[in-house]
Amino acid sequence: MTRLDTASTKRIPLLAVMARLGQQPVSGPAAGGNYYFISPFRPDEQTPSFVVSEPKNVWADFGEPAEAGQKVYGGDVLKLIMRLTGVTLPIAHQVLAAWALDMPAATELPLAQPAAKGKTVATGPITFTDVRTEPLTWKALVEYLTSRGINWPLIQRNQRTMEHLQQVFYQVQGKERGKPYFALGWKTEGGWEVRSKGFQGTIGQKGVTWLHGTEPGVNIFEGFMDYLSALTCYRVSSFRSTVLILNSVNLLGSVLPLLMEQDGPIRWFGDNDAAGERALHVLREALPGRVQVQNELYRGYKDLNDFLTKTPPTKPLPPKRDNPSAASQTAKYWLWAVFDELAPGQWGRKGKRRQCTFYSYTNDDDGLEQLRVLRNQLGHQLYYYRICERTQGRKFKILEHAGLAHAVPQVDESDREVVDTRRPGHIGELLHHLAIAS
Template identity: 35%
Template sequence: MTIDEMRRLPLETFLQRLGCHPVVQKRNDLWYNAPYREEKTPSFKVNTDRNIWFDFGAGHGGDIFTLAGELIRSTDFLTQAKYISDTVGGNFVPLPAPRPAKERAAEPAFQQVEQKTLIYGVLKDYLAQRGISPEVAARHCRQISYRVHGKPYFAIGFPNMSGGWELRSKLFKGCVPPKDISLVSNQKTPTDVCDVFEGFFDFLSAATLGVAEGNDAVVLNSVGNLAKSFPRLDGYAKINCWLDNDEAGRKTFEVLRARYKEKVVDCSGLYAGCKDLNEHLQKKLQEKTTNNKTLKFRL
C-alpha cells in the first residue's frame, strides 16, 4: 500500500478490521465507542464524507494516521503507516528517507515492555467491574508495564502467538505489536474441540462461567484476524463460536460455517439479548447481587 492509498482508505473499513463497529449512524456521521478506551456512550465520530474522526470525550481528532497513532501511542508517521498496512493486510515497506547523519532514528512506540504477575489494585478493580476474578485472570494474563515517549503506563496483557500483547485497562484499549490471534491450549488432555472468541474478555468470561472447560480456545483479538485462525482450526472436529451478537459476529460465523460446515456450533444463544459473553456475565452478576439484597431485606 502507498501512503495515498492509506489516506483514501475509509475510516469505517479500518475500524471494522479492528473489530469496531458504529453504534449510531446519522446521515454521514458514524458514532462509535472510542476504540482505544472503554466507554458506554459513543463519543467518537467518523465523518464518511471527509474521512476524518473526532473524539468528543478526549477533545481531538484527525485522519487515519492520527487514529493509528492513538491506537499504538506513536507519533512516528512510518510506524503509523506500518500499523495501518498490517491491520488491513497490505504490504507497506517504506524506503529509508535520507536524513542528516546526526539525526536519531525514530524510537519504537512501545519501549521497556515488561511483564509480571497481576498485582496492581486498579487493574484488579477493572477486572472486577467486568465480572472477572483476579484468580481467573492470573491464569491467562499478565501485568504489562511499558513506556511511550518516556512516560510510564501499565495495563492487563493477554499474549498472542506472535509475541505481541493485547492491552486493556479502564483508560486504554490497544495492542503491543505485532497483532495476531491467541491460542490457549488444554495441555492436560488432548481435545478435538476448540472454542472461538472475538476478544480475551469473552474468553475470561467463559472461564468464569465454566462454559468451555477442557477445550482449546482461539481468541481472534479482532475479526480481521479470522483468516489467521484457519491453520489452527482446521484440525478440530468441533468448533464452538462465542462471537458477538452484532453484524460482524454474524458475518464471522457465516465464514466459519462456510469453511467448516457442520463442525461449527453457534453458542451465542446463551447470551441472547446481550452484545457479548462478557456483558452476559456482568448482567448475571448484577442480577445475583440484586436478588441477594432483596432476600436480605425480606429476612
C-alpha cells in the same frame, strides 16, 4: 519537641520523608517534577509505581485501587505515615515533628540504581518505549478486572492463563516526558493486547492465542476478556478442549486451515454484532456441519462480557442470521452473477449492482450443465459471472468467467440480496451474503 500544626506538617518535604524511610527514587525528576519509587507498600515490585510530586508535595500509588472519589490512590505526608505505620493522626503528627529536625534536603537525595530499560515496540504510527511485563499483582489492575465481572480467584488457578495475563508497563514516545503507563496485557502470537480503564489497544502486531486442550474440539473467542468471562460463567478455571482467541475477527481467515485440521466440534463464542455475524457465516461455510453456535446464550448483548456485567448494547444489534441449508454447504458447482445496473426487475439501492449466487441441484455433469443454461438465459443482464467448482471446504476453482476486464467488480457487501428461488429461470437456492473466493 517542636509542635507543628497540620498545615506545617503537610509542608514537610515528602522526598525527605521517603529518604528517612530508606526509599530512593528510581528516576526523576520527570515532567512536572515527579519522582518515581518502588512502592513502599510492595517492596518486591520490579517497576516503580509510587510517584512523588515535589511541587505539590503529594504522592500517588498506581498499584493500589483508588478510594471513593479519587482517580488514583494517594495523599499527603500524613496519610503516608498513617498507612505505613498504622498509627493515628495525632501520633503521625508527633512522628513527623520529630523527624523534621534532621531531615535531608531534597537536593541531597541519591538516585537508586536505575532499572533495566524495557523494549521499544513500534505499532503503526505509535512507538511504545520501555515496555515491560510482570505477573499480574497490582491491586488497581485486579480491581479493573473484577469490575468487568471476572472471577479473579478462579482465574488464578490456571497457570497457563496467568502466563498470558500479565501487567504491562510502557511509555509512549512523544507523550509527557517520563510518564509511565500500565494496563492489563494478554500475550498473543504477535505481541500484547492491552486493556485498562482509559486505553484499549495493541502493543506489537495483531495475533491470535492458542491454548491447546486435551480433548477434541475448539472454543473460539473474539477477545481475551470474553474467554475470561466464559471461565467465570461456567465456573471453571480451564476448558478441556482447545481455546482459540482471535483478538480480531479479521484474523479468522488466517486460522481456517488450522481449524480444518482440528477434530471435534467448533464452538463459536463470537460477538452478536455485524462483524461477528459475518465471521460466523464464514466459519459455517468453511466447516459445514461442525460449528456449534454459543452466542445464542447471550443474544441481546454485544458479547459475553457485556452479558456477564449486564451492560446493554450502545447501538442496535443486527438480527440473527438464518442458518444456511445443508445443500448450500455441500453443492459442488456454483454460478456467481453480478447483474447490470439496468437489468429488468432490479431492486436494491440506487447505483449498486445486484449480485446473486446459485448452486446446482446435483453434484454431477447435469448440475454443471444446468448452471450453464441459466447463465445463457440471464445473458444480456449480466455484468460479470463466474462458474466455480468446490475443491474442498470453502475453496473453489474457477471454471468459467466473463465480464468487464475479466475482473471481480467491487460490490458493497450490504447490497447482496435473497432471490426467490421459485421464480422461473432460477435453480437451486441463493445464499445470502456468500462471497466465493477464487
